[in-house]
Amino acid sequence: MKSFSWPEGIRCPVFLSLNFDAEVHDLRHTTEDRLFGRFSYGRYGIRAGLPRLLEMYARRGIAVTVFVTASDAIRHPDSVRALRDAGHEIASRGADLTPLPTLGESERGVLEQARDALARITGEAPKGFRAAGNELGPHTLRLLAELGYLYDSSFQDHDHPYVFAPTASTKIAEIPTVHTLDDSLHYSGRHTHARVMKVWGEEFEGLYQEGCLAPLTMHLRGDLGSTRAARVVAMEKLLSDIGARPGVRFLTGAQLAAIALACGGAPEGDPFAPHEPTLKVTPYRGDLALKPG
Amino acid sequence: MTKRTTLPGDLRCAVTLGIDFDGPSHEVGRGIAPLGVNSWGRYSARRGIPRHMEMLTRQGVPCTFFVPGYDAECHPDLVREIDRAGFEVAAHGYLHEAWDLGKEEETPLLLKTDAILRQLLGKPIQGWRSPSGRKTSNTMHVLKSMGYRYDSSDKDYDLPYRLRFGAGKDDWIVELPNNTFSLDDFPFYKFSHTPPSEVLAQWKSEFDAIYASDRFMVLTVHPRSGWGSGTPARTRVFEEMIGYMKGHAGVRFFSSGQFASWCLEHLDNLEELTLP
Numbered sequence: 001m002k003s004f005s006w007p008e009g010i011r012c013p014v015f016l017s018l019n020f021d022a023e024v025h026d027l028r029h030t031t032e033d034r035l036f037g038r039f040s041y042g043r044y045g046i047r048a049g050l051p052r053l054l055e056m057y058a059r060r061g062i063a064v065t066v067f068v069t070a071s072d073a074i075r076h077p078d079s080v081r082a083l084r085d086a087g088h089e090i091a092s093r094g095a096d097l098t099p100l101p102t103l104g105e106s107e108r109g110v111l112e113q114a115r116d117a118l119a120r121i122t123g124e125a126p127k128g129f130r131a132a133g134n135e136l137g138p139h140t141l142r143l144l145a146e147l148g149y150l151y152d153s154s155f156q157d158h159d160h161p162y163v164f165a166p167t168a169s170t171k172i173a174e175i176p177t178v179h180t181l182d183d184s185l186h187y188s189g190r191h192t193h194a195r196v197m198k199v200w201g202e203e204f205e206g207l208y209q210e211g212c213l214a215p216l217t218m219h220l221r222g223d224l225g226s227t228r229a230a231r232v233v234a235m236e237k238l239l240s241d242i243g244a245r246p247g248v249r250f251l252t253g254a255q256l257a258a259i260a261l262a263c264g265g266a267p268e269g270d271p272f273a274p275h276e277p278t279l280k281v282t283p284y285r286g287d288l289a290l291k292p293g
Numbered sequence: 294m295t296k297r298t299t300l301p302g303d304l305r306c307a308v309t310l311g312i313d314f315d316g317p318s319h320e321v322g323r324g325i326a327p328l329g330v331n332s333w334g335r336y337s338a339r340r341g342i343p344r345h346m347e348m349l350t351r352q353g354v355p356c357t358f359f360v361p362g363y364d365a366e367c368h369p370d371l372v373r374e375i376d377r378a379g380f381e382v383a384a385h386g387y388l389h390e391a392w393d394l395g396k397e398e399e400t401p402l403l404l405k406t407d408a409i410l411r412q413l414l415g416k417p418i419q420g421w422r423s424p425s426g427r428k429t430s431n432t433m434h435v436l437k438s439m440g441y442r443y444d445s446s447d448k449d450y451d452l453p454y455r456l457r458f459g460a461g462k463d464d465w466i467v468e469l470p471n472n473t474f475s476l477d478d479f480p481f482y483k484f485s486h487t488p489p490s491e492v493l494a495q496w497k498s499e500f501d502a503i504y505a506s507d508r509f510m511v512l513t514v515h516p517r518s519g520w521g522s523g524t525p526a527r528t529r530v531f532e533e534m535i536g537y538m539k540g541h542a543g544v545r546f547f548s549s550g551q552f553a554s555w556c557l558e559h560l561d562n563l564e565e566l567t568l569p
Binding site for chain 1: 317321322323324325326327328329330331332333334335336339340343344347363367388391392482486487488489490518519520524525526527528529
């Protein structure tokens, strides 16, 4: 099936992103004074994972997009700057990992402070955003557009980037990803890296054949991320294999957003509005989603 | 002991393919906005369904799309297109209700979805598959009163049968049982995160055993991203599976509605099961 008219020479763009999620993830489950033992996988990402990833990305000549919370960025400004200095794009993952739909009226202020905190560390306002848990509230897209973001990367609903117009006067690109190509899905299920690479290799082949965007999402952590030595070896092999295919190009979020915004097609309307009347009268049964149907 | 369903020798193996549309209804029905991580149902209408229709047309096989009423309201043109392309559209709940419904709640929802689909297509709907597999004898009464010819939700058998749900002369319906633990894509893509090639191997092995025994195969996929088969690699697995089944002598593909018609023409071949 025809996917998208990519710029000349590109058949299958690969969007390799890194969800930083260090201690901020552990802090969802414990307190600052207990970041030891089972709650130190985030620190592993900083101490062991990041140097390894920086080397691997450099060896492969790949610029990735790093989504980092203000909480982690403030704790590790030098790590964030090291990523920036190595040519990677620094994007925002919000203030911490509190789900945005729970913020209510405070959402705008939280997003604004998170943006500014990152800008103070990198010297530049982030262009891209990915929500904690990839969960968006009804107003998040509009707020992001108003805060000057070029793109969001939280949806999983398309094979290529596209553009939202949350209001008549705002626009924001969307760079969709997919759960299957997120390492944390597999590693949180305790699958082996060989299995993850098998799934990813097969999924990539399909995306490549049809000229779709291949969004690969890594995490920095030592538990559900891709930073243990063996996992980095496995990732590097995959990236090397797919990078050798004709027409594969590694692009950052900002580059993909620019492609989507330059397309000139009619943007999508606010994705919440059509469902608002039904959602208003529908009780929350989200816990059902966790159980086998 | 009741007579077991028998397929005549000239029907070597019957295959029905089903695609559960499962668009945004799946999340909205649970009170979740289809945004961000919860937007994977939006993939169905955009990519999964068109990709599946293109593939099925290439393979020249019939298929039934089970469509929740809400998704049909969100994507009326696509549902008409499914019908125009020659595929069957059947009912699949309104908001993909995956919880127990009382009679007072259930009956109007069944009628509502039926009215939406019938109005869109200008023809009667023939069948229903429960979203999540929940149903009651009330469900059967309402389906029959709407003129439905089959249900495809029960998990209790490997062959079609007549499901009798009341003492009245017409209180029965053709049941085309399915299995959502193996003859379906979501158990593998949602729970075990099985590589697509292993899903294909699993389905082939299921088919081999069915071809050698009961000769009735009901395969279901979802056109979503994430836990469905909408993406290219998984659509390819679905296509390869169809090719594999086509490669076996005497295999006939039916839409669920077509197979229900076959059942109605061969009622004597069908076991009757009476449930309270």
